[in-house]
Amino acid sequence: MALTDIAIKTAKPREKAYKLADSGGLYIEIAPSGGKWWRYKYRFEGKEQRISLGTYPDISLKDARERHADARKLLASGANPSEARKAEKISKAEISGHTFEDVAREWWKSHMANKADSHKNKVIRRFEQYLFPWIGNKPISSITAPEILQNIKRVEKQNKLETAHRALQTAGQVFRYAVQTGKAIRDVTADLKGALPPTTVKHMAAFTEPNEVAQLLRAIDAFNGTFTVHCALRLSPLLFARPSELRTAKWADFDLETGEWRYLVTKTKTEHIVPLATQAIAILKELYPLSGHGVYVFMGGHSPMKPMSESAVNAALKRMGYDTQVDITAHGFRAMARTILHERLNIDPNIIEHQLAHKVPDTLGTAYNRTKFLAQRKTMMQQWADYLDELKAGAKVIPLKGKTA
Numbered sequence: 001m002a003l004t005d006i007a008i009k010t011a012k013p014r015e016k017a018y019k020l021a022d023s024g025g026l027y028i029e030i031a032p033s034g035g036k037w038w039r040y041k042y043r044f045e046g047k048e049q050r051i052s053l054g055t056y057p058d059i060s061l062k063d064a065r066e067r068h069a070d071a072r073k074l075l076a077s078g079a080n081p082s083e084a085r086k087a088e089k090i091s092k093a094e095i096s097g098h099t100f101e102d103v104a105r106e107w108w109k110s111h112m113a114n115k116a117d118s119h120k121n122k123v124i125r126r127f128e129q130y131l132f133p134w135i136g137n138k139p140i141s142s143i144t145a146p147e148i149l150q151n152i153k154r155v156e157k158q159n160k161l162e163t164a165h166r167a168l169q170t171a172g173q174v175f176r177y178a179v180q181t182g183k184a185i186r187d188v189t190a191d192l193k194g195a196l197p198p199t200t201v202k203h204m205a206a207f208t209e210p211n212e213v214a215q216l217l218r219a220i221d222a223f224n225g226t227f228t229v230h231c232a233l234r235l236s237p238l239l240f241a242r243p244s245e246l247r248t249a250k251w252a253d254f255d256l257e258t259g260e261w262r263y264l265v266t267k268t269k270t271e272h273i274v275p276l277a278t279q280a281i282a283i284l285k286e287l288y289p290l291s292g293h294g295v296y297v298f299m300g301g302h303s304p305m306k307p308m309s310e311s312a313v314n315a316a317l318k319r320m321g322y323d324t325q326v327d328i329t330a331h332g333f334r335a336m337a338r339t340i341l342h343e344r345l346n347i348d349p350n351i352i353e354h355q356l357a358h359k360v361p362d363t364l365g366t367a368y369n370r371t372k373f374l375a376q377r378k379t380m381m382q383q384w385a386d387y388l389d390e391l392k393a394g395a396k397v398i399p400l401k402g403k404t405a
Helices: 005-010 061-076 081-096 100-111 117-130 145-156 161-180 188-192 210-221 227-239 243-247 278-291 312-319 332-343 349-355 374-393
Strands: 018-021 026-030 036-044 047-056 260-265 270-275 360-362 365-367
Touching: 026 061, 036 061, 036 081, 047 061, 047 081, 061 081, 100 117, 100 161, 117 145, 117 161, 145 161, 145 188, 161 188, 210 227, 210 332, 210 374, 227 243, 227 278, 227 312, 227 332, 227 374, 243 312, 270 374, 278 374, 332 349, 332 374, 349 374
Parallel strands: none
Antiparallel strands: 018 026, 026 036, 036 047, 260 270, 360 365
8 A cells, every 4th residue: 555644654663674665666664763764676687776765754755756756767768766866966066066156265265375365355255245145056167147247237236336347357267267177168257348337447545736745744743543543644654655564564574773664565475675764763663662562563452462453544534534535545645655756856756666566667577676776765765754844844845847836
């Protein structure tokens, strides 16, 4: 007789396993522990074989019969259900390691190894926010260009055009990695060239007119926030390092006797030297009694073992009444120095670019040398600090050629 749900539910375990048969080789095995396993017994090429169809009650009687019917169809077509099951498991195992998220994280771990933590975190957050929730669990080889575009357009509709471009770009890098590692046949993002409107070049907000700079320097002197942030503000125009490098500056990298700050540029992983003007040294000496016992020059407000917040300088500029999107931003001190040093103080652009730790084209190609122009850079940094003092004091500024100040 065919099995019924009541018969299965009421079946009690015995000292030894026993079977309750349904039909066509389908039966349920009751284990001494009480577990109930669906089995299908059949013959293939003259040999008796069996496969598991799941456990009861997770697999109901109806579900077991459907699985049994599928297996019998395979057997009727000349295939061994057991071998088909093994092949299916292998296929699923392969796919599970080749989803878009798996491949993206593998690419990220490999290709971001030498990148700055801030950049690495931005890249993975972009995946987690804009791509993984929708296509992360799909086999990368099955994803189409329209699927990618649908997700990218969702980002664009949030008025994040630049982010949409970056998300598409990094998705393309993941697909190319998948092609190189045999997980996909081609990079489908290549079909999306021109699918997004171009972005406009956005420059960091910065003051480049002497009278604006003078007002900014006076506002910095009058800032009434914490001493740590005040010192960071005062040093920002004197050092014009990248904001992330300034806030994570370590005392061990400073030599106040020789007047140098030596550190590793996070963006390019190259050693860099910043000559310190006497004004910068004086500020650092003021700050040393507060944080000199620790690691970081600019200690965090909550823990001396952490640097100050990455938003501290921009937040201070906002408190002073400046719009960091339009007027000046922490990164804008670099643009301010680059422009005024060249246009007002007539400094050779190559010297400025080396001080900014930029790669400068030379006869051997694009290169950067941490000690190149070092003597000239020391002179430039002191000249720059003196010029800023003159601006702040209201002295006559150096006019552009053919213009008045």
